Amino acid sequence: MNSRAQVTxxxxxxxxxxxxxxxxxxxxxxxxxxxxxxxxxxxxxxxxAANIGNALDSVLFxxxxxxxEFLFERKxxxxxxxxxxxxxxxxxxxxxxxxxxxxxxxxxxxxFNKKLKISNNLGRVVVENA
Numbered sequence: 001m002n003s004r005a006q007v008t009x010x011x012x013x014x015x016x017x018x019x020x021x022x023x024x025x026x027x028x029x030x031x032x033x034x035x036x037x038x039x040x041x042x043x044x045x046x047x048x049a050a051n052i053g054n055a056l057d058s059v060l061f062x063x064x065x066x067x068x069e070f071l072f073e074r075k076x077x078x079x080x081x082x083x084x085x086x087x088x089x090x091x092x093x094x095x096x097x098x099x100x101x102x103x104x105x106x107x108x109x110x111x112f113n114k115k116l117k118i119s120n121n122l123g124r125v126v127v128e129n130a
Contacts, residue, residue: 041076042094048072049098052080053087057101059118060125067119069130074112082107 055070062068078091085103089096106126110116115130 038093041078041091042096044076045078045089045091045094045096048074048078048080049087049089049096053098053100055118056087056105056125056127059120060102060123062120064120064122067117069115069117071115072112080107080110080112 052072055068055072059066059068076091078089078094080087080089082088082100082105085100087098087100089098102123102125104124106124106128109128111129117128117130119126119128
């Protein structure tokens with residue numbers, strides 16, 4: 001009888017130790033998964049900021065009267081805004097800035113996932129729905 005109780009106690013110790021190891025490994029895995037998703041979102045935001053900023057600058061440099069239509073897709077949740085000559089994309093976990101060539105931008109009509117007309121009106125870059 002006594003040896004049977006010994007085996008049960010050893011079995012419980014091994015099971016508890018295994019659960020601690022699995023819990024530790026799961027913690028590392030979930031932390032890496034969260035870091036990867038934050039990195040993926042920041043990378044997408046950097047690409048979007050570069051695309052939007054380059055579109056604004058290309059219309060500005062094309063000269064007065066230039067205009068073009070663009071579609072900026074957004075797959076994740078973040079917002080865009082212009083402050084001075086800096087384009088900013090913000091999400092819950094990240095902030096991405098992109099320098100612009102001018103601060104004279106009317107960015108109030110900007111929306112993701114809609115076709116936008118970006119035009120140069122006497123050096124003022126205007127974003128409006130197409």
